[in-house]
Amino acid sequence: MNVLLWVVYPYLAIAIMVGGLIWRYRYDKFGWTTRSSQLYESAVLRWGSPMFHFGILMVLIGHVGGLLVPKSWTEAVGITEHTYHLMAVFIGTVAGFCTLIGMAILIARRRLTGPVFAATTKNDKAMYAVLAAVIVIGLWSTLRANVVGDGYDYRETISPWFRSLFYLSPDPEIMAGVPVGFQIHIVSAFALFAFWPFTRLVHAFSAPVGYLTRPYVPYRSRDTRPGLRPARPGWEGPPTAPSAQHKPRRTRR
């Protein structure tokens, strides 16, 4: 059971996500979009959407820090477990509630605004259910461990297991003792990863960071299409005017 849940299932989910993303990108570039509903309704979105998105970005950074950075590294630079824990719980709770409230606003808006609800597909609804489950269970487990209990150091158990997935030597035994809340959060998160490529969430993978460095106006050549006039070789054009011939030839760019 442990092997199935903490080895086979995560690898399967990751495989589906990676394969799904590649397949979706090749098959459905046209459908790869945010499918924004701002045109229908803007006043509520202005509050809900930035709250949710900035919140979830902070949550993402927190997860990357907590799961991928080994405990020994942070302790090596002098951050004690207590300091780290305080910081993580405080920032994490703020970000988590930001995300949760933003999501609640967005889901309420989606249900209550006529045109937005009309544009919501079954796929969207399923995605919202999974996404909400992941966020709510994650936040709830964290709060329960820290408010009711005396904190849970996931960096001793979950983080090494998560990293072990990437070393290709997964260790399911560590996960057996993890509180049930975190276990459900992890299982549902991998369900979300597997579902990811087939939902509108794919837009997260097209975050336009290239915009910061590219020139403002892109130029592109026309693509090849059947039906355009073929080339007619052997004609170099009429002789150049004398005035132009005296000028030095410019090199071609």
Added chain:
Amino acid sequence: MRVMAQMAMVMNLDKCIGCHTCSVTCKQAWTNRSGVEYVWFNNVESRPGQGYPRTYEDQQQWQGGWVRTRSGRLKPRSGGRVKKLFSIFANPKLPSMQDYYEPWTYDYEHLLTAPAGGDIPVARPKSLLTGADTKIRWSANWDDSLAGGNEIAAGDPVLRQVSDRVREEYENAFLFFLPRICEHCLNPSCAASCPSGAIYKRSEDGIVLVDQDRCRGWRMCVTGCPYKKVYFNHRTGKAEKCTFCFPRIEIGQPTICSETCVGRLRYLGLMLYDADAVAAAAAVKDEHDLYAAQRSVFLDPHDPAVVAAARQADIPDDWIEAAQRSPIWDLIMRYEVALPLHPEYRTMPMVWYIPPLSPVVDVLRDTGHDGEDMGNLFGAVDALRIPLEYLAGLFTAGDTAPVRAVLNRLAAMRAYQRRINLGEPRDESIAAAVGMTGAQMDDMYRLLAIAKYDERYVIPAAHAEDAHRLEQLGTECSLDYEGGPGMGGGGPYGQGPFGESSGTPAPIQVETFHMLRERQTSDSFTDPGDEPRRVNLLNWDGKGRPAGLFPPRRDTSTGGAGIDEPGVIDTDGSAR
């Protein structure tokens, strides 16, 4: 000097009768699909009026175009790259559907299914967004021909800019129509605003397009375009815009809006320009200098040095030759009667306008003066401040001098040609008064009044050798055939697994345009040497009987019909 070619358009506003034929044919060709019901790539606005979307010219509100920073550089008015990325989750300056209008249809079904009763059944308006009953409050041309009067026209952002004194004279209502398409700017701020880099300027002909496969629906382009000519397809979640009918332009045909223009007021042609000079010209300090600055980036295609540089830039010879015959060059540079729309947005627009003289002529005629007399016209152009200042607000960032010069030239042409019409001797002094010669007057008159199809539309076809190796990159065709990805709902691609319009795109069929063109221009009904053939009913224009369309005819001796008569149904019901 880096020579580039740009497909450009000039519209002669004196000839626009506001019939909206261009809008309707454009709509049929490009935006007759769900998701873009509210979209008009081409629209005709009444001036004064609020425009479409409402008050789009008020850049204080909508933040379109570029601004010049204190250091003399340009940045998008709605903010630079970092600010754009931070406002990506909710664009603060996106017009809402209500600023365009909520698209609707009518419940026609009810007319047929209503039970018999005392009342006449009514087809009630239904919103196309929700399907619910709706009340029609606004549309793309709600204030057409000054409908709604002062109340609506007073919201015109251009009218608000002109002086109060001018506004008080508003009782002398004047009206003209302004057809608008995408400006295909030399310095497009929509492309600059696109975080994904999906909007690009085609290097061969300068047409600005949205790559539908790269667009991710961030909606920044809608804000970035000061003309609000990039639209968001609310079903596919992608931006769409006027394509300058590139599949037609590529084979030398004019755009649909030009082809079907009843007043024949549109001109199409190439302009050569120096791409290296664009950035500096768009950033000149004084807004009044922008008109002259944009003219300064255009290159004279008759200049041998320019021709040599153009060849070096791989511009084909027939394109250079087309640039030399371009009516756009003549109207903008030789006769200097065309002006850009809102140069103060600093995007270097490439759809220019000949401002209308007719409001001035109308006022003269209505007050009993001779509307063709040069002296009267010159005086009236100056005295009638409304047209002058208002037109300057549209075309020259408020500088009345260029508008006055254009109107005077048009007035001089009227007076000069009337003398010829009446059999009086030519009066060179009229031409000289506006800095032209009589021969130039004749040429300009010919181009403006009687130019034929080939003179109005000088479009060199695209060359395959220009084409890039990026195959299938041209999925600019969100804009697709019936049942295609763009058609949303129905069809093999209409309902992909990821909702509206997912799935692989279908490429544009250029060859069908070729077939259509051959049929349109050939003298015979069907070309004889083309057997065996398949009959494409989409291209069949109803002329003649293409072989294969009907089953082979039975022996004529048994029937009664002649060989060239179409098949008729006899009284006994058997087909001949």
